[in-house]
Amino acid sequence: MIALVDCNSFYASCEQVFRPDLINKPVVVLSNNDGCIIAANKQAKALADIPMFQPVFKIKKLLDDNNVSYFSSNYTLYSDMSRRVMDTLMMFSPRVEEYSIDESFVDLSSMHNANYDTIAHTIKNTVEKNTGIPVGVGIAKTKSLSKLANKYAKKIAANNNVYVVDTEQKRQYLLKNLKVKDIWGIGKKHAIRLQDKNVNTALDFANMPVAWVRKEMTVIGERLWRELNNVPCLELETVTNAKKGIGTAKSFGFKLTEFSLIEEACSFYVAEVADLLRQQQSLASQIEISLETNQHSAIDKQYRNKIILNLDTPTDSTIKLTKVALKGLQQIFKPGYRYKKVGVNLVHLVHKNEVQTNLFYNPHKSESDAITKLMDNLNGKYGKNKIKLATVGNRSKEWALIKEHRSPRFTTQWGELLTIGG
Amino acid sequence: MIELDKHLIKKPENNHRVQRPTQTGFSSPATHYSEPRIDLNEVLVSNSSSTFFIRVIDNSFKENNVLSNDVLIVDKSLSPKIGQLVVATVDDSFKIIKIDSASNTELNIWGVITYIIKPVL
Numbered sequence: 001m002i003a004l005v006d007c008n009s010f011y012a013s014c015e016q017v018f019r020p021d022l023i024n025k026p027v028v029v030l031s032n033n034d035g036c037i038i039a040a041n042k043q044a045k046a047l048a049d050i051p052m053f054q055p056v057f058k059i060k061k062l063l064d065d066n067n068v069s070y071f072s073s074n075y076t077l078y079s080d081m082s083r084r085v086m087d088t089l090m091m092f093s094p095r096v097e098e099y100s101i102d103e104s105f106v107d108l109s110s111m112h113n114a115n116y117d118t119i120a121h122t123i124k125n126t127v128e129k130n131t132g133i134p135v136g137v138g139i140a141k142t143k144s145l146s147k148l149a150n151k152y153a154k155k156i157a158a159n160n161n162v163y164v165v166d167t168e169q170k171r172q173y174l175l176k177n178l179k180v181k182d183i184w185g186i187g188k189k190h191a192i193r194l195q196d197k198n199v200n201t202a203l204d205f206a207n208m209p210v211a212w213v214r215k216e217m218t219v220i221g222e223r224l225w226r227e228l229n230n231v232p233c234l235e236l237e238t239v240t241n242a243k244k245g246i247g248t249a250k251s252f253g254f255k256l257t258e259f260s261l262i263e264e265a266c267s268f269y270v271a272e273v274a275d276l277l278r279q280q281q282s283l284a285s286q287i288e289i290s291l292e293t294n295q296h297s298a299i300d301k302q303y304r305n306k307i308i309l310n311l312d313t314p315t316d317s318t319i320k321l322t323k324v325a326l327k328g329l330q331q332i333f334k335p336g337y338r339y340k341k342v343g344v345n346l347v348h349l350v351h352k353n354e355v356q357t358n359l360f361y362n363p364h365k366s367e368s369d370a371i372t373k374l375m376d377n378l379n380g381k382y383g384k385n386k387i388k389l390a391t392v393g394n395r396s397k398e399w400a401l402i403k404e405h406r407s408p409r410f411t412t413q414w415g416e417l418l419t420i421g422g
Numbered sequence: 423m424i425e426l427d428k429h430l431i432k433k434p435e436n437n438h439r440v441q442r443p444t445q446t447g448f449s450s451p452a453t454h455y456s457e458p459r460i461d462l463n464e465v466l467v468s469n470s471s472s473t474f475f476i477r478v479i480d481n482s483f484k485e486n487n488v489l490s491n492d493v494l495i496v497d498k499s500l501s502p503k504i505g506q507l508v509v510a511t512v513d514d515s516f517k518i519i520k521i522d523s524a525s526n527t528e529l530n531i532w533g534v535i536t537y538i539i540k541p542v543l
């Protein structure tokens with residue numbers, strides 16, 4: 001059996017763990033740059049007037065009038081809380097697939113003849129007690145069914161955030177009570193086509209002739225169909241594959257015209273992605289730099305461009321990557337525009353141990369590698385970005401994302417601990 | 423306020439770490455006896471995924487020997503026994519409460535205090 005454990009309103013829940021005054025109150029979390037609402041808890045969603053994905057400045061009054069608390073996204077906190085949830089799940093099984101920041105599949109196959117209702121409730125109660133994060137648990141024989149069971153667990157209040165598919169009767173009941181569009185992996189287009197054919201519930205879909213499914217929805221649809229019919233086809237992915245590309249593209253806090261400021265931001269992001277690159281033991285063969293104005297602005301002149309640059313040899317050195325990135329940035333920068341965003345993308349990644357040596361590749365560690373390693377050591381010790389290249393500068397206030405309402409990084413920064421007093 | 427800051431438990435700023443030099447002469451007779459230095463995390467944090475640190479900012483809990491600038495180590499996974507200190511949420515805020523036989527069973531316990539770190543300099 002497989003359990004799908006999904007955190008309830010994860011970002012809002014993370015904030016509420018440290019704010020007892022916000023228990024059972026509406027909470028929303030804003031996107032990078034405090035642009036719009038990206039997450040809302042149940043209480044906030046119940047206020048039907050609060051539109052998701054709306055620019056915040058337009059609805060600030062609405063939020064205040066309804067006593068909705070809003071937070072800038074605090075991804076440092078969310079990622080640590082996510083790790084705490086995952087670590088707690090590892091108590092139940094050594095095989096846990098981290099599907100997203102707030103969802104995990106847990107392999108329960110080592111528990112024979114178990115009472116799965118008890119297991120589901122124990123998982124739910126343990127995660128909630130140990131981390132403060134409420135979760136829903138769906139248990140079934142296949143990943144697709146456990147995903148649906150989780151959905152149903154949360155949909156009906158009487159389920160108490162738990163649903164277990166351990167009998168044929170319960171499987172039928174579950175599928176009958178969910179729509180085709182609820183099925184994990186069925187796109188909008190297929191959902192509409194199925195509804196046109198009078199296939200409305202998940203059960204209708206599971207009862208279609210397999211030949212039809214294969215013909216109309218390829219092997220992917222067939223696999224889903226089998227999974228809903230209790231035949232496991234999707235393996236748990238417990239080893240995370242190294243990413244093929246690592247990138248970041250963030251908006252500036254302000255529109256920028258000055259090259260030197262964009263240069264600082266670009267250097268900062270290069271250092272950030274290079275750090276991730278080293279963490280996964282990869283080297284980049286190419287770097288892509290992009291620059292753009294605000295495409296939604298009616299008053300600004302528009303410009304966007306990108307450039308792909310080759311590195312002499314695959315590298316993970318922040319120094320080498322920064323040098324090439326800034327050369328590229330210079331080539332695509334045109335004065336006279338108000339820029340909104342710079343993007344840095346490391347592509348054609350290779351694992352450190354499988355670098356193809358070319359004629360000019362010098363396998364000996366270069367000076368820049370040693371400096372990068374030293375910087376990593378110091379930053380590990382003193383905190384992120386304490387040691388940086390001069391090109392990063394120190395004017396981040398003039399370009400960095402606005403996060404006016406960010407909560408403290410309670411669990412990762414000694415200087416931002418939760419406080420208690422009378 | 424300056425006093426308060428002086429006693430704050432902070433991460434040291436001037437603690438340089440240099441790469442250990444490689445020994446070039448005779449190999450050390452201690453080679454097979456060296457052990458990792460004591461790490462307080464291993465001693466004081468038995469369940470890291472459920473352990474949180476909380477800084478005390480005034481003396482409102484002094485009857486329980488908890489004073490301003492103390493840092494509490496709190497384990498949410500534990501259930502408190504009589505005589506133990508807990509962090510609980512009362513009227514929308516965090517409080518430190520000693521569990522006794524008369525303690526309300528409805529108490530909203532956030533976590534059990536396992537250690538109190540006290541600055542004494």
Ligand SMILES: [Mg+2]
Binds near residue numbers: 007009010
């Ligand atoms: Mg969720």
